Amino acid sequence: MSDLKVPVTVLGGGSFGTTLANLLAGNDVPTRLWLRDEEQAASMRAKGENARYLPGVRLDPRLVITSDAEVALKDAQLVFLAIPSGAFRSVLQQLAPLLSGKGLISTTKGIEQPGFLMMSQIVEQEVPGAPVAVLSGPNLAREMAAGALTATVIASDDPQLNARVQAVLGCPSLRVYASADRYGVELGGALKNVYAIISGMAAAMGVGENTRSMLITRALAEMTRFAVHMGANPMTFLGLAGVGDLIVTCTSSMSRNYQVGYALGQGHSLEESVARLGQVAEGVNTLRVLRQKSEEEGVYMPLVAGLHAIIFEQQPLQEVIGRLMSAEQKHDVEFSAFMPRRATDKEQQ
C-alpha cells in the first residue's frame, strides 16, 4: 500500500481536527474523523460543514465522520490527536486499546500539570510502545482550511514516521517540514500561546509597532531561554514551530489566545474573556503551569511573571508594565541561553 493510501484517523472535531481531516481527505487519503458527540457528527454529515467550529468550509465528501471509535480507528495506521489538553489524557485512556501499534501524532498545544508533561509524553504513558510524533507550526486552522499556503513541522525521533506524515499531509497548499526535536517543537507550540495573550492585550491598549516588535522579540528570547534550559534544541526556536508560530499567534486576531488577551485588554474579566470565545485557548492554563515551572527551575521569565501578576494576582496593568520597563537593562542576545545544556548538567542538578 502506498503511504498516501494508508487509512488515517483524526480524533477531535474542533477547528483543528476538522481542518486536518479535510486536508487529508482532499489528498485522497482514506480519512475518518472521530467526534464524541453523535448529534454533532450527524449534523456535519448532513450539512457537509462543521457549523460550530469551522462555518463556511465545505467538507470533502470522501471524509468519513463518525462518533463510533471502533469504526473510526479500525485499520487506521496513523492517528492525529486534536483534543484540547484538558481532555487529552482521558480520551487516550478511553481509547487506548484501539490505539496500540498505530503511529500517534499529537497536534495539541498544551502542557499537563502535575508533571509538566507534553502531550506526546502522555501518549507514551497511556499507549506504551506506540510510535509518537508531534505536529506544530504557524497553523491557524481557518486559514489552512481555506487553502492558504502554509508550512508545518512534524517532529519525532522516528524518521520513518515523519516521512509517512509528510507523505499523507503534504499538498499544494501545505509543506510539512521534519524535525528530530520532538520536545522543542512541542514546547514551542505550547509556550507561544502565553505571549499571544500578552500581544492581544497590548493590541487592545493600542500600543505602537515598536512595542509590538519589542514584545515578540523578547518573547522569543524568553521562551527560548526556558526551552533550552529544559533540554530543547535552540535551533528549533528559529524555525516554524518557534518564531514562526510565535509570529502568527502574536499578530493575528484569528488566534483564540490573542482574542482572550484582547478581551482582557478591553477590561473584561478572565472568565468573561474565555467564555466569549467558546473555543479552547490553551495559553491560560499554560500560563499557570509555566509560571510555577519557571520559578522551580529558576529561569528568568519576566513576561510570564507579568501576565501571571495581572491575571491571577490582580496586580494593576500599569504597575506591571512599569516594572517590566524599569527592570535591569540586560544584553540583547544572551548567547549562553542558546547553548544546549548537556545531559550531564541536568543530572548533576
Ligand SMILES: NC(=O)C1=CN([C@@H]2O[C@H](COP(=O)(O)OP(=O)(O)OC[C@H]3O[C@@H](n4cnc5c(N)ncnc54)[C@H](O)[C@@H]3O)[C@@H](O)[C@H]2O)C=CC1
Ligand atoms: N485551531 C487552531 O488553529 C489550532 C489548534 N491547535 C491545537 O489543537 C488542539 C485542539 O484545538 P481546536 O481544534 O482548535 O479546539 P476547538 O476548541 O476548536 O475544539 C475542541 C474540540 O475538542 C472536542 N473535545 C473536548 N473535550 C473532548 C473529549 N473529552 N472527548 C472528545 N472530544 C473532546 C470538542 O468537542 C471540540 O470538538 C488545541 O490544543 C490547540 O492548541 C493546533 C494548531 C492550530
Ligand SMILES: O=C(CO)COP(=O)(O)O
Ligand atoms: O496554534 C495556533 C496557530 O499556530 C492556533 O492558535 P490559537 O489556539 O491561539 O488559535
